[in-house]
């Protein structure tokens with residue numbers, strides 16, 4: 148009989164301290180635990196529960212190839228239910244999850260994504276329109292405006308108009324309101340009678356009403372061919388021929404806003420940070436962009452003529468995977484890399500530690516985009532978008548948007564970093580550059 152051990156070794160630190168570190172300095176907690184305990188260890192994160200953390204490629208293979216009935220992903224997101232709704236892809240498990248993925252998947256296929264190029268270009272140019280030399284900008288804020296516009300135009304197909312403007316403003320204000328920080332949603336809900344919860348409900352009800360008006364308007368127009376994701380979803384049917392109803396559409400649209408808004412913006416902000424901290428990499432990128440002509444098109448930026456730009460995006464997501472761990476909840480005994488994990492435990496596939504293994508990535512703390520030109524990595528070594536049946540559905544859109552937005556910004560502007568020190572800091576759903584990354588616009592590039 149093969150030898151198995153129970154949970155990996157525990158970190159000897161009071162749960163309350165572990166939880167505090169998890170919120171305030173997650174990278175440090177993960178790194179120091181691995182230094183002390185090795186590739187697999189167990190954290191006690193107080194109200195978050197027990198986390199069995201794995202980062203060895205063999206363990207990640209076990210997690211991502213496991214039967215989805217044995218490892219649930221949606222349970223960890225249940226705190227988001229009041230915002231996303233019960234039909235959200237993020238909350239579903241097993242068959243209902245599979246059914247929904249089959250419905251949404253084609254709209255996010257890499258071949259479809261190229262069709263959204265004009266919308267990504269437009270959203271970026273709109274955000275850069277009033278940039279002028281000498282001005283200081285907070286990169287994270289600008290990029291969040293760009294990514295919200297990409298979602299509202301490429302996903303929802305919103306065009307200019309009163310409803311579009313109101314929806315844009317309300318979603319932006321709602322998601323940026325620190326009272327409604329997604330990380331604190333559980334706590335806010337517990338204070339059920341509070342004014343903050345009532346304000347939250349009111350804000351969300353108006354957004355829901357606008358979303359449903361948009362869905363009904365699009366149904367009446369019968370223009371599923373408009374080339375956006377909502378159009379595809381309106382035309383799609385389940386295997387039994389039934390279309391998605393308005394409630395499901397509302398929940399999925401909200402899910403796409405929440406998952407796509409801060410993630411891509413944070414990734415672009417980190418890329419700009421690292422490029423300006425690595426002059427050789429920036430210079431090489433400028434050279435590549437120059438070769439694409441004065442105003443490179445989205446197709447050129449996202450295509451094979453810009454390999455360095457692609458490697459810069461990959462290396463950024465390696466150093467800063469945006470979401471450092473993806474969690475699954477065990478539904479029964481589960482064997483992971485020689486450990487017999489009992490039911491009711493959160494198994495954390497640690498993307499951050501997997502991306503910092505010196506055995507896989509030489510000099511793991513150094514920004515070296517060329518490593519992605521030198522060799523390919525397996526999906527259990529490099530996994531910024533998670534893995535298995537829950538892998539990020541927006542992966543192709545996110546990578547496309549990163550390449551196009553970075554390419555447009557850097558082919559038009561020279562930027563200078565202003566922050567003396569940049570630290571990783573938790574935002575609503577991601578770990579982003581502290582303070583939002585301040586930069587000065589030095590000059591227009593000719």
Ligand code: HEM
Nearest residue numbers: 406407410411414469470473532533534537539540541545
């Ligand atoms: C750089 C940007 C992004 C990163 C790093 C990222 C990363 C991730 C990760 C790590 C997961 C969890 C995967 C797992 O549990 O194995 C995820 C799930 C998801 N992401 Fe993304 N994401 C990004 C952008 C987007 C965008 C633009 C969208 C859509 C507009 C999106 C939609 C989703 C959805 C719907 C899920 C849930 C999938 C499921 O449960 O089946 N993401 N993402």
